[in-house]
Amino acid sequence: MNVTLRELGSSLSRNKSMTISLVVTMSVSLFLAALGLLMQAQADRTENYFGDRLQLQVSLCTDTSKAETCIGGAASDAQKEAIKEALRDNPEVEDFEVRTSQDNYESAKALYGQSDTGRKQLEVLTPDRFPESYFVTLKDPEKFDGVVSQVSGMDGVNSVLSLRDLLGPLFTMLNSLRWAALGTSFVLILAAVLQVSNTIRMTAHARRREISIMRYVGASSWHVQLPFLLESLVAALISAALAALGLTAFMGFVVYNYLRERLGDFTTWVRWQEALVVMGWTTLLAMALALIPTLLLTRKYLNV
Numbered sequence: 543m544n545v546t547l548r549e550l551g552s553s554l555s556r557n558k559s560m561t562i563s564l565v566v567t568m569s570v571s572l573f574l575a576a577l578g579l580l581m582q583a584q585a586d587r588t589e590n591y592f593g594d595r596l597q598l599q600v601s602l603c604t605d606t607s608k609a610e611t612c613i614g615g616a617a618s619d620a621q622k623e624a625i626k627e628a629l630r631d632n633p634e635v636e637d638f639e640v641r642t643s644q645d646n647y648e649s650a651k652a653l654y655g656q657s658d659t660g661r662k663q664l665e666v667l668t669p670d671r672f673p674e675s676y677f678v679t680l681k682d683p684e685k686f687d688g689v690v691s692q693v694s695g696m697d698g699v700n701s702v703l704s705l706r707d708l709l710g711p712l713f714t715m716l717n718s719l720r721w722a723a724l725g726t727s728f729v730l731i732l733a734a735v736l737q738v739s740n741t742i743r744m745t746a747h748a749r750r751r752e753i754s755i756m757r758y759v760g761a762s763s764w765h766v767q768l769p770f771l772l773e774s775l776v777a778a779l780i781s782a783a784l785a786a787l788g789l790t791a792f793m794g795f796v797v798y799n800y801l802r803e804r805l806g807d808f809t810t811w812v813r814w815q816e817a818l819v820v821m822g823w824t825t826l827l828a829m830a831l832a833l834i835p836t837l838l839l840t841r842k843y844l845n846v
Contacts, residue, residue, distance in 0.1 A: 561773070564737045565781050568828065571730030572785035574723045576824045577792070581720035583816040588712060588809045598686060599703040600625065600638075600676040600693055607673070607700045614697065617674070621698030628696065629678060634688050638678040646672040652810050656802040673700060712809070731831060738774060738835045771836050778832035782825040789824075793817045 602622065603612035617625075629638050641649075647669035680686050686704065694702045793814065801811050 561741070561777055564734060564741060564777050565784070567730055567737060568734040568778065568781035568831065569784040569788070571727045571734055572781055572824045572828055573788040574727035574730065575827060576785055576789045576820050578720045578724035578727060579820045579823060580789070580792075580812055580817065581716050581723065583820065584812050585716045585720070587812060587816070588716070598678040598680065598689060600629075600678060601673045601700045601703070602675060603698050603700045604671065604673045606671070609700045611695065611697050611699050617698030621696070622674070625676070625693060625696055625698060628692055629676065629689075632689055632692060634680055634682070634685050636679045636681045638676045641675050641677060643672045643674055644669045646675060656811060658803070734831060735835050738832065739839050741773075743839075771833060774832035774836040775829065778828040779825075782821075782828040785824055785828070786821045789817055789821060 602617040602625070603609065603615065605615050607616075626638075626640075629635050647667075650667070650672060651664060678689060680689070690702050690704075693699055793812075797811055805811075
């Protein structure tokens with residue numbers, strides 16, 4: 543083991559510039575891959591919060607509603623049943639989900655609890671201040687006028703909101719950012735793999751005499767490959783650590799200090815739990831990118 547570690551240190555010292563170049567390239571590619579995965583997690587979180595993008599949100603009247611259809615105050619049981627019956631009979635409706643005042647209060651806590659201002663607002667609100675609502679899934683996202691025109695004028699309905707119109711720009715932005723990050727990451731990952739190949743080729747050429755002696759004295763293939771594998775693994779772990787550091791800075795400065803504070807009343811944003819999962823996946827990706835090409839290329843260049 544001591545001999546292997548000395549060989550590893552010697553190899554890293556000889557290939558210092560190549561190793562640094564590999565670490566920089568892999569760090570940037572892993573960071574972009576992590577951002578792409580984080581964007582996917584954000585899209586999933588937003589969709590889970592609001593429901594399917596094909597939905598309409600029908601909010602019922604409360605005692606404080608100002609709409610003309612809420613003159614009688616909070617929606618009565620008879621009005622609720624009439625609204626449900628209209629939704630069941632409408633040919634544009636595939637299904638609908640009932641969310642109680644308590645459900646909507648819990649959603650508001652998740653949303654507004656992200657910022658100090660939102661938490662202060664929630665202190666004076668109780669579940670009965672939130673309306674019961676129906677989340678309506680449409681058969682065709684382009685055909686919702688019939689549902690809106692039928693339900694919006696019914697007694698007991700405060701408002702009808704199209705989540706598709708509300709979320710469309712956000713999902714478009716998230717998808718664009720995700721694919722841009724993943725696409726750029728793929729190009730840089732390819733460059734990193736080529737750098738791994740070039741590093742192994744140059745190192746094998748520089749150590750050809752040592753490798754010949756090792757083969758002559760009967761060293762196993764694994765013993766010849768091990769320093770190269772360890773060198774790639776060290777570079778991968780350093781790259782993963784730097785990518786995780788970059789993602790930590792992104793979460794701290796962008797998500798928690800800006801998005802959650804200033805846009806926290808729009809959707810729920812990713813938390814540290816999702817970021818840690820992404821860091822774990824990028825670390826595994828880094829190890830795979832380092833070890834798999836190294837195993838294949840050492841067999842080619844070392845003839846082991």
